[in-house]
Amino acid sequence: MDCPYPLESMRRPASRHLIDGGTGMVTIPNLDYRHWHHGDASSQLQFARELCHALETLGFVQLAHHPITPALEAAAWHQTTQLFQLTPGEKAAIAWQSSQANRGYVSLGQESLNPGITRDAKEAFNLGAANSPAHLNRWPASLPEFRSVLLDFYAAANELVFPLLTALAVGLDLPKETFACHHQAQFHTLRLLHYPPISAAPVGTLRAGEHTDYGSITLLFQQQPGLAVQCRQGTWHRVEPQPGTILINIGDLMQRWTGDRLRSTPHRVEVVSPENGRSIRYAMALFCDPNPATLITPLRANQGKSYPPITAGAYLQQRLTATY
Numbered sequence: 001m002d003c004p005y006p007l008e009s010m011r012r013p014a015s016r017h018l019i020d021g022g023t024g025m026v027t028i029p030n031l032d033y034r035h036w037h038h039g040d041a042s043s044q045l046q047f048a049r050e051l052c053h054a055l056e057t058l059g060f061v062q063l064a065h066h067p068i069t070p071a072l073e074a075a076a077w078h079q080t081t082q083l084f085q086l087t088p089g090e091k092a093a094i095a096w097q098s099s100q101a102n103r104g105y106v107s108l109g110q111e112s113l114n115p116g117i118t119r120d121a122k123e124a125f126n127l128g129a130a131n132s133p134a135h136l137n138r139w140p141a142s143l144p145e146f147r148s149v150l151l152d153f154y155a156a157a158n159e160l161v162f163p164l165l166t167a168l169a170v171g172l173d174l175p176k177e178t179f180a181c182h183h184q185a186q187f188h189t190l191r192l193l194h195y196p197p198i199s200a201a202p203v204g205t206l207r208a209g210e211h212t213d214y215g216s217i218t219l220l221f222q223q224q225p226g227l228a229v230q231c232r233q234g235t236w237h238r239v240e241p242q243p244g245t246i247l248i249n250i251g252d253l254m255q256r257w258t259g260d261r262l263r264s265t266p267h268r269v270e271v272v273s274p275e276n277g278r279s280i281r282y283a284m285a286l287f288c289d290p291n292p293a294t295l296i297t298p299l300r301a302n303q304g305k306s307y308p309p310i311t312a313g314a315y316l317q318q319r320l321t322a323t324y
Helices: 041-057 070-083 088-092 146-171 252-257 312-323
Strands: 030-032 060-064 104-106 123-127 187-195 206-211 217-222 227-230 236-238 246-250 267-270 281-289
Touching: 030 041, 041 060, 041 146, 041 246, 070 146, 070 187, 070 281, 123 146, 146 187, 146 217, 146 281, 252 312
Parallel strands: 030 060
Antiparallel strands: 060 246, 104 123, 123 187, 187 281, 206 267, 217 246, 217 281, 227 236, 227 267
16 A cells, blocks of 8 residues: 655654663553543544653553453463463474464474574464465464464454554654554564473573564563563663553564664563573564565654665565574
8 A cells, every 4th residue: 555645754752761770670651542542632642642752762661451352362361371282293283384474383492583692492373364365374273262262362453553553653743644554464473472481590591582573563462570671771671561451662664664763672581580480481472564565764864873775574584584
């Protein structure tokens, strides 16, 4: 879909310090989605400004009172735990096969989010839109409810993507369809993640290496601690899960697109306590990417760094090839 919008200037609000100094924790802004979904024009504009400010300064924000029902999320968590309890043979039957398809089961240690440094101590399962004949999802035969539950969850999470992309554009003083119209192909991947216990792991042991996300925005659902984010000062701070919220963060392509206005923040998963290391950690993340043919060029000049134009599909393939 062509989006011939005139690009307006983006005003940069004053920065605020978001670090809870001395605690090792980071204060993630918490936004009430109802202010966007049900609010008047003034409430929507305030929501959009606060969303962009959080994603400019830290790159992460918690979204509360979102429309994904607790029952659907609980069903997705249950199917996720069932998936990773399958036998090695059952997992091998639905194995990930290529970065072009990017669907199916990813085995323990198969990925390296920080290439050349460490292999990730996790396993994963990737699925995408059901209407993509070129790249079919791979479903576990022994879990009869898995497909319907996860496709429902995928659809519900996707319904949030377009309002959030619209809010980002509004918060940046751009036409509201600037980003959303480049995501109509739903080139998005839902990842189910399982971090097995690590025996006698020292605090700080990595379960997933330092990395940034690849696309436009990510919606993360988490129940157990372990996520850490790197602040602009270079220090690492843990992010505690907040029940009932979704953690939203910016990916590389959105940082490029906005000329470094919004921040793709490095993050990792680590052992935060001996008990945490002995525990299983699950997560679910919807990684949102622009349509593959979308040419990503900065919407504003950035004197500090120049980004050559690249299509979203080409950038994603570069990153996936390095990861696997």
